[in-house]
Amino acid sequence: MNIALVGYGKMGHEIEKIARERKHNIVSIIDIDNQEDFDSNDFLHHTDVAIEFTRPETAFPNYMKCFERNIPVVTGTTGWLQHLEKIKKECQENKQTFFYASNYSIGVNLFFALSKFLAKMMNNFSQYDVSIEEVHHVHKLDSPSGTAITLSEGIIENINRKTFSNLSIRSKREDEVPGIHTVIYRSEADIISIRHNANNRKGFALGAILAAEYIQKKTGFLTMNDLLKPILI
Ligand SMILES: NC(=O)C1=CN([C@@H]2O[C@H](COP(=O)(O)OP(=O)(O)OC[C@H]3O[C@@H](n4cnc5c(N)ncnc54)[C@H](O)[C@@H]3O)[C@@H](O)[C@H]2O)C=CC1
Numbered sequence: 001m002n003i004a005l006v007g008y009g010k011m012g013h014e015i016e017k018i019a020r021e022r023k024h025n026i027v028s029i030i031d032i033d034n035q036e037d038f039d040s041n042d043f044l045h046h047t048d049v050a051i052e053f054t055r056p057e058t059a060f061p062n063y064m065k066c067f068e069r070n071i072p073v074v075t076g077t078t079g080w081l082q083h084l085e086k087i088k089k090e091c092q093e094n095k096q097t098f099f100y101a102s103n104y105s106i107g108v109n110l111f112f113a114l115s116k117f118l119a120k121m122m123n124n125f126s127q128y129d130v131s132i133e134e135v136h137h138v139h140k141l142d143s144p145s146g147t148a149i150t151l152s153e154g155i156i157e158n159i160n161r162k163t164f165s166n167l168s169i170r171s172k173r174e175d176e177v178p179g180i181h182t183v184i185y186r187s188e189a190d191i192i193s194i195r196h197n198a199n200n201r202k203g204f205a206l207g208a209i210l211a212a213e214y215i216q217k218k219t220g221f222l223t224m225n226d227l228l229k230p231i232l233i
């Protein structure tokens with residue numbers, strides 16, 4: 001598979017390593033200083049997928065640049081969801097290919113499923129109040145994290161008494177923490193919590209490559225639910 005990396009920061013570098021281990025080719029690397037490479041021969045004619053990890057405000061313009069050139073996109077950038085409907089429309093009306101996950105780690109996606117299952121049970125136990133905590137490195141630009149937003153959606157879908165306005169999400173920024181997410185249920189009598197703690201960025205990078213492999217010859221708006229459907233209960 002021929003990959004273009006859009007964004008060559010912490011995630012871009014990690015994805016490059018895993019892509020090469022899996023014998024994929026990196027045909028172009030586009031960062032802030034070489035935007036003209038969106039019109040290079042390699043990007044236009046030799047790219048099977050663009051893997052985009054940049055910044056909240058640059059993500060949507062980058063997606064549009066890829067769509068204008070009919071290049072499929074796998075992205076993990078968070079903090080751009082105000083544009084979600086426009087992206088879905090592009091996929092539907094112009095047959096573009098777009099894969100987004102707020103978190104590509106397989107472990108986090110198991111954690112999402114576990115959190116939904118717990119929320120479904122907690123719908124019957126109103127003595128518990130639920131909240132989310134997330135901790136990330138000090139360089140993170142968006143808050144709350146994309147992962148915390150996905151966790152909150154899974155909880156709100158399953159607990160009738162919970163809405164976006166009464167579900168508390170606490171965000172902390174500390175040192176170089178790759179990402180910790182905790183869902184906490186507190187009652188007067190006890191506390192139940194479940195946590196995912198990323199040791200490094202390898203799981204995010206591998207998941208993004210798996211998504212890029214998965215979307216080959218597919219069109220539409222795709223997520224980890226599509227990728228993991230055969231293996232998640
Ligand atoms: N979905 C997931 O599993 C994960 C998502 N992320 C998200 O991915 C994004 C990137 O994370 P990191 O790599 O840690 O950030 P980073 O700050 O290390 O790297 C971002 C890179 O994008 C470049 N960039 C800025 N504007 C650009 C533009 N217009 N075009 C191309 N490149 C541009 C920067 O120069 C930098 O090299 C963040 O939004 C973060 O929240 C991070 C880890 C996992």
Ligand SMILES: O=C(O)C1=N[C@H](C(=O)O)C[C@H](O)C1
Pocket residue numbers: 078102103136140141144145146147148178179180
């Ligand atoms: O910025 C990060 O680093 C991460 N961002 C994603 C998020 O916002 O949830 C995924 C992961 O937690 C790392």
